[in-house]
Amino acid sequence: MEQCVIEKWTDKGHGRAFHEGRVIDIKGAFLAETVQVEVKKGKRGVKKGILQSIKIPSLERIPPKCSHSQICGGCNLHGLSYSSQVALKQKNVEKLFFTHKVEPILEAQDPFYYRNKMEFSFSQDKEKRKYLGLVEEDSRGKVFSQNSCALCPEWMISTLKAVFDHWCTTELDAYYLHTNTGSLRTLTCRAGVNTGERMVILGLSGNPLYALSYEELKGFQQAITDANKCCEDISIFVVLTHVEKGTPTYTSEIHLSGKDHYKEILCEKTFLVSPQSFFQPNPKQAQLLYETAFSLLKPNSADRVLDLYCGVGSIGICLKDRVDRVLGIELNRYAVCDAKRNIAINLMENIEVIVGDVKDVLVQHKDAPFDSIILDPPRAGLDEQVIQTLHQMQAKKILYISCNPKSLAKDLQLIENCGYKVECLQPVDQFPQTLHLEMIALFTLKNL
Numbered sequence: 412m413e414q415c416v417i418e419k420w421t422d423k424g425h426g427r428a429f430h431e432g433r434v435i436d437i438k439g440a441f442l443a444e445t446v447q448v449e450v451k452k453g454k455r456g457v458k459k460g461i462l463q464s465i466k467i468p469s470l471e472r473i474p475p476k477c478s479h480s481q482i483c484g485g486c487n488l489h490g491l492s493y494s495s496q497v498a499l500k501q502k503n504v505e506k507l508f509f510t511h512k513v514e515p516i517l518e519a520q521d522p523f524y525y526r527n528k529m530e531f532s533f534s535q536d537k538e539k540r541k542y543l544g545l546v547e548e549d550s551r552g553k554v555f556s557q558n559s560c561a562l563c564p565e566w567m568i569s570t571l572k573a574v575f576d577h578w579c580t581t582e583l584d585a586y587y588l589h590t591n592t593g594s595l596r597t598l599t600c601r602a603g604v605n606t607g608e609r610m611v612i613l614g615l616s617g618n619p620l621y622a623l624s625y626e627e628l629k630g631f632q633q634a635i636t637d638a639n640k641c642c643e644d645i646s647i648f649v650v651l652t653h654v655e656k657g658t659p660t661y662t663s664e665i666h667l668s669g670k671d672h673y674k675e676i677l678c679e680k681t682f683l684v685s686p687q688s689f690f691q692p693n694p695k696q697a698q699l700l701y702e703t704a705f706s707l708l709k710p711n712s713a714d715r716v717l718d719l720y721c722g723v724g725s726i727g728i729c730l731k732d733r734v735d736r737v738l739g740i741e742l743n744r745y746a747v748c749d750a751k752r753n754i755a756i757n758l759m760e761n762i763e764v765i766v767g768d769v770k771d772v773l774v775q776h777k778d779a780p781f782d783s784i785i786l787d788p789p790r791a792g793l794d795e796q797v798i799q800t801l802h803q804m805q806a807k808k809i810l811y812i813s814c815n816p817k818s819l820a821k822d823l824q825l826i827e828n829c830g831y832k833v834e835c836l837q838p839v840d841q842f843p844q845t846l847h848l849e850m851i852a853l854f855t856l857k858n859l
């Protein structure tokens with residue numbers, strides 16, 4: 412056991428100590444704290460410290476709301492006051508965009524229990540002990556058995572426990588990727604936070620050798636239903652993932668019970684979301700994100716807008732009343748089906764969604780006159796081909812919503828090289844207790 416003082420934050424939100432010529436990173440240790448750690452091997456000359464006790468705590472330390480905060484890979488800033496979390500994130504993002512002005516982070520109203528989706532993993536160790544929960548930090552996929560969480564509503568944890576208890580009465584094995592063996596992959600819980608609707612998805616192997624029998628499926632369905640007695644008509648799905656060497660992995664679905672979607676209300680619009688479609692994980696903050704983005708964009712009632720990476724159509728549908736027409740592009744077929752239903756139930760006209768990869772579909776619309784282009788790509792950011800097409804299109808405004816400030820920093824320079832200037836960089840905290848941050852960037856064309 413060694414005692415050291417935390418002198419720095421790492422990029423992962425761990426505390427870093429420089430002790431007797433070694434660099435030690437410690438999850439759960441905060442700046443200026445004196446801590447006792449067990450020092451383990453680490454990567455690239457940096458040792459890993461396992462926090463044993465806190466001798467002098469930070470004044471910003473608050474009691475944790477979950478019993479796994481020392482090991483869980485879900486939230487690294489848990490235990491730090493929310494104002495200090497925000498200050499740390501602000502500093503990080505200002506460092507990343509050091510050549511631009513960054514607005515103060517728009518904070519979350521509810522820093523706990525905000526997530527509408529959790530994906531837990533089934534796992535077994537060599538002794539065949541069973542685990543269901545999130546993955547341990549820096550562990551190469553080691554799952555721990557979870558019994559609390561400060562990010563999701565309580566029903567998701569009680570459903571996890573019910574499914575775990577049921578699993579323990581069966582002979583079924585967790586799926587093991589390296590050998591494509593075993594049956595049980597994931598348990599996903601989703602919810603409409605403004606409607607109370609619930610959806611549970613059991614992720615199974617599509618390998619027919621490990622298929623569940625009808626009775627085995629019914630057993631899991633019953634465990635989920637019993638854990639959610641207060642929720643009438645809970646939607647339960649199985650998603651099978653088919654993995655075969657030499658062929659692309661694909662999924663298929665079995666609808667076990669309840670509705671084929673859950674419903675969410677955002678910006679007074681209704682959204683139906685099916686099991687494999689993306690929806691913003693913190694709906695309260697998503698509403699703030701969209702409203703802030705629209706007030707920066709200052710749309711005109713005659714505007715034609717492109718909504719790229721549009722998911723279930725949420726940005727376009729929330730914006731549509733303020734513009735003339737919207738065209739969305741989205742890769743996921745399930746999300747496109749949802750988007751079409753959502754356009755219909757919100758009684759929208761002049762809004763269309765096309766299925767396809769943005770890099771292929773956008774180029775087909777490069778000569779169409781769009782006033783604004785909204786981009787909300789996945790974490791990796793924009794493809795080179797997309798940047799090239801944006802360059803050719805020369806829309807007056809580009810509004811980029813990013814869930815990964817590092818990708819945005821890379822794309823920002825490329826968009827500037829296409830003749831745009833950055834008007835505003837606005838961070839919005841959608842993910843309290845973690846280092847993640849959502850960013851809005853507004854670009855305008857320089858030579859109009």
Ligand SMILES: C[S@@+](CC[C@H](N)C(=O)[O-])C[C@H]1O[C@@H](n2cnc3c(N)ncnc32)[C@H](O)[C@@H]1O
Nearest residue numbers: 689691720721722741742743768769787788789
């Ligand atoms: C961060 S989500 C944004 C969804 C939506 N804008 C919203 O606010 O809910 C990114 C979306 O991009 C989609 N996507 C990922 N890669 C894509 C690609 N190459 N072309 C089109 N859509 C893609 C994903 O399926 C997902 O729905």
